[in-house]
Amino acid sequence: MIEYRNPKQWPDGRIDCEINHPALGWIPFTAVEGDESAALDVTELRAAMLADTALVPVMTPEELAAREMAARALVLKAECRARILAVSSETTQMNIAQAGIVFTAAMINGAPRAEALGASGLQEGDLDLAQGWKAWVAAMQAECRRAIETGDDPVWPEVPEGVAGLTARF
Incomplete structure (x- = not known):
């Protein structure tokens, strides 16, 4: 078995590496499945490299861009969520929703x-504030989606006036 190092597998299955050639020393080599033109057993070499934990998958520029976009989307979603929760925690949101249910049932x-x-x-006016808050959350989520889709920086909408007072009471 010939010595190899630094194996990198491409999405199309080929594996780039260096092999220790008996006369030339370490030289670049690409192992392609089914290649019978090389002076060595490529099938055996590929099998060894595929079993090697040092094998590094190589991403195409498109795959790399998709991975970076997905990572950016996670960051933007986390930032959007954190901004919403900074205004109204999940518990506060549930308390306001419950208050709305009690109010509606009583009516x-x-x-x-x-x-x-x-x-x-x-209190009088709280229902309007709650609707404004819900509209703001929807606008935050829409801005997050827009920034993800376009690659632009988000321009987060302002919290409606009075919403902080409402959430502080619940």
Whole structure:
């Protein structure tokens, strides 16, 4: 078996490496499946390299670009999520949603608006703020998707006025 080093496998299956040629020393070599023109057993060499943990897969420029885009998308999604949660934690979001459910149930059951607000912990104007917050979250997510798709830096929308006060109460 001939000595080899630095094997790198391309997506098309060929493996670039260096082989220790008996007369020339270490020389570049490409092992291609089915190659019978070389003066060595390429099938045996390929089998050894494919079993070698040192074999490094080589990405095409397209694969590398796709990997970089996927990594960037993860970073942008994490940043978008962190910005949303900085305004309203998941617990706060659930509490506001529950307050909306209690308010709606009270109204459906015929309670006066003031009583429904009191039962839910909401104040006059909170429902409008909650709708503004939901619209802001949707705008954040849309901006995240736009930045991922275009490769541009995101331009995050501003938090609507009054939303911080609403989330602080819940």
